[in-house]
Amino acid sequence: MMSDSELPLFTEPAGGVPAVMDSARGLQRAAEALAAGTGPVAVDAERASGIRYGQRAFLVQLKREGAGIWLLDPEALGSLDLIQEALGEAEWILHAATQDLPGLAELGLKPAALFDTELAARMAGLPRVGLGAVVEQLLEVRLAKEHSTADWSKRPLPKDWLRYAALDVELLIPLRQKLAGLLEEQGKSEWAAQEFAHLCTFTPTVVPRAERWRKTSGVSRLKSPRKLAVLRELWEARESLAEKRDLAPGHLLPDSALVAAAEAGPRTVPQLLAVPGFHGRAAKREAPRWLRAVQEGTRTKDLPGKPSSTGTPPPPRTWKDRNPEAFRQFRTARNRLARRAEQLKLMPETLLAPAVLKQLCWTPPSVLDPEHIEQALVELGARPWQVEQTSAIITVAMLDPDPLEDL
Incomplete structure (x- = not known):
């Protein structure tokens, strides 16, 4: 060939x-x-x-x-x-x-x-x-x-x-x-x-606009509610201008610049333009707009709280301490499903979406038997063929997970 x-x-x-x-x-x-x-x-x-x-x-x-x-x-x-x-x-x-x-x-x-x-x-x-x-x-x-x-x-x-x-x-x-x-x-x-x-029924997940600023790359660097408020106002100012001009937001300012400005808290335009990332045409031309956003975030009494709960599980790497049993069940099921996927010449994520397995192990049905596991899989969006191929493996893994030292 x-x-x-x-x-x-x-x-x-x-x-x-x-x-x-x-x-x-x-x-x-x-x-x-x-x-x-x-x-x-x-x-x-x-x-x-x-x-x-x-x-x-x-x-x-x-x-x-x-x-x-x-x-x-x-x-x-x-x-x-x-x-x-x-x-x-x-x-x-x-x-x-x-x-x-x-x-x-x-x-x-x-x-x-x-x-x-x-x-x-x-x-x-x-x-x-x-x-x-x-x-x-x-x-x-x-x-x-x-x-x-x-x-x-x-x-x-x-x-x-x-x-x-x-x-x-x-x-x-x-x-x-x-x-x-x-x-x-x-x-x-x-x-x-x-x-x-x-x-055919696919619709993308839509994050409410009021919460989309939390998806800014690097947001985890900001620890205080005040700095998060500044980031929120900067994000909203950038988003509004991007929509008005029909430009990708990142073409105006990169996420890294928003986070750096929220961290630095500049008080004047020269201070703002000294922040890393504030060097492009839109950064300079719209500097008063960005500075107003910083000032609004600095003054507002409406400080961001914790993100709205989405019902999604925390990252599995944190489960070992928070919920050791769920950690064992998840790792055991994931490993066994990976072997089954290999037998079927599938990628593990094609056999079953990782988010489905995580949700199932973090919030399991009240009864761990094939019937309840199958029902939970269906409710989480697994297709019939996926339920057929995975439910027995998951049931056994959750009833008798491998010991921690083997995972």
């Missing part, structure tokens, strides 16, 4: 690089063509993560047999309800669906059924699951990767970028066929179907 570097480079879609549809007439043409096509629909979206505010899609790519590839500009078109109607009950093929589904949903696009080629590759036990790697392993061609982090909000989009975007959907249909065959050979088709059905 050829090495990755020897594989032919796939450089052009079979039908050429299509133009971007950015008008009502173009959208109508795309909808009519896709509705007349047959079979599943390859779907992808390009964002401007780290450049623009939020995670919205700036380009949507679709391909269907008999319809060809269509590139749509959501910024110009707005709602894509016409496309949703055209696709009807057709299965979508995506790679790493959870990355694109939220942005597509904002445009009115939601799948009735889907096939995630990344998840399928994980379930088939492939060693690498990025799109390029899976294409190389199964289709024996290479895809160019040079524009994956480009600013897709740019207009007009360069021809090379459009070629890259079109190639992202060009091979998804044959890739799906290869992966479906692998899953069938391994007896995992039903497992994958359950996972894909679950993905």
Whole structure:
């Protein structure tokens, strides 16, 4: 078999690089063509993560047999309800669906059924699951990767970028066929179907805006409520300006600068601009805004309390002292599930999400028997195939965990 570097480079879609549809007439043409096509629909979206505010899609790519590839500009078109109607009950093929589904949903696009080629590759036990790697392993061609982090909000989009975007959907249909065959050979088709059905209901976890400042990188360095209040005001000032200007917050000020300013408590603009991280254009131009935020945090009587309880367990590394029995149960179950995953040619996190096992061991059912463990797994979101493969292992591990010295 050829090495990755020897594989032919796939450089052009079979039908050429299509133009971007950015008008009502173009959208109508795309909808009519896709509705007349047959079979599943390859779907992808390009964002401007780290450049623009939020995670919205700036380009949507679709391909269907008999319809060809269509590139749509959501910024110009707005709602894509016409496309949703055209696709009807057709299965979508995506790679790493959870990355694109939220942005597509904002445009009115939601799948009735889907096939995630990344998840399928994980379930088939492939060693690498990025799109390029899976294409190389199964289709024996290479895809160019040079524009994956480009600013897709740019207009007009360069021809090379459009070629890259079109190639992202060009091979998804044959890739799906290869992966479906692998899953069938391994007896995992039903497992994958359950996972894909679950993905259709995916919605990202949304942290309330009033609490999102607590996710600032480095926040743990700030020990006093007063410094946390300063950080909160700085974060809110940055977030409001970022939203207004449609820029990623980190383009205005990095998290490290917010934390450093909250730590230093500058009283004047020169002191503020001496804080590490306050050296870019937005730092200097908006210095009065940032200083006002520091002052508001310094004066406010509304000091942050402890974070709202999310009901999630503490990190398992702390369990040994806080709850030794739960620690033994968790480590025993995790080790045994890892062995089972290896037998099934799965990654442990595919066999069962780590968060599910942690929650189950930290807040176990009142009765430790197969029936109650199965019920708890279902309530925590495990799919039927996962319950079938893991419940007995977890039950035995919780009833008779290994001694601490063996963990």
